[in-house]
Amino acid sequence: MSDRTGGSYTRDELTTPTRSKERAAWDEETVHAILDAGYLCHLGFVRDGAPVVLPTLYARVGDRLYLHGSTGSRPLRGAKDERGLPVCVTVTHVDGLVLAKSAFHHSANYRSVVAHGTAYQVTDPAELRLALDAIVDQVVPGRSADCRPGNAKEVAATAVIRLELDRVSAKTRTGGVNEEPEDLDLPYWAGVVPVAPAYGPPAASPHTAAGTEPPAYLSALR
């Protein structure tokens, strides 16, 4: 996600006003803000010695992540074990496409968090309920209070895994375009194209009573 191949600064970052910032961070505030801005993560684990990466939904609750385990019960079987399942959970937001005058300096602005640790299956019904509500609210803040809560059977039927956020790092790129000094006058358009998720008009299901307005928390998504 970078035009840098090493850790050093390119010349133009030191000499032009369009310098970008690519940085790593470990502070809780940065990490939590990136996690709170999303709901989709990529969950990595090792199966038979090989890596597996699956998409799933998550919620952050304090210093924990809860992950929806419906990616299939087999791969996550290890989390049921009391030794837990070593995982890596990664959340990435792309914020902009960075177009430079040279192919080499093309890049993307982004924010990402990588969390390493051991995941455990949540078995306590009260914690499961909390986790499920948190996942619903991570996707649509406010929704868990505006639907029928899970009953005992549903809660028991849902797989959720827990990961403590104690080995976490963030990496971000922000800012403008890096250029080689000799490229500055090339006639190509260069700049940044912002990207963000956009929500379309909510489409009510046939079982939503006629005249029911989409709730205010859906407008807040946009």
Place this chain on the structure above:
Amino acid sequence: MSDRTGGSYTRDELTTPTRSKERAAWDEETVHAILDAGYLCHLGFVRDGAPVVLPTLYARVGDRLYLHGSTGSRPLRGAKDERGLPVCVTVTHVDGLVLAKSAFHHSANYRSVVAHGTAYQVTDPAELRLALDAIVDQVVPGRSADCRPGNAKEVAATAVIRLELDRVSAKTRTGGVNEEPEDLDLPYWAGVVPVAPAYGPPAASPHTAAGTEPPAYLSALR
């Protein structure tokens, strides 16, 4: 990413017109279409026995993926070895938030591809050049022909890994809301909120000559 915890159909999928479809696919057309709709992947590999998942940019060229290796040279060192690096590359698009009358049936519409295999570092300069152009064009179709191509030094300085798409699967969820029959008359709003990436107005860098219009391929992104 599902309200299903097993492989069976829920009752309402068989009895109501709002049934959703969650399916796996292995055909090339489906897999390629999902890969071609994105440019961000999550790359998983095993380091010291533990899983690591990093975001990076990719391009599909025929039956291959090329991945930008700037996620840090250390983790991808294995790909330089002639034995290669076992990886799992996952690409996910969220297409909709699915809000049911019950917390349990909340879900997301999505398309994802999971590719397993052994990745190798690209060392041939011609292939490297092709891969770098393809990655630029995967992010912004048409861009590689409208910027300065990489010179020998830049091409040599860029790490790219190659993965053959021979162990690939797709998984998608489309459609409406699943409900329990007893929930159908609950007064909550239920339905689907579409989601898609949206591009903001391109912001030219200070080194773009005044009056240079953003290229047509940027308008095509929207």
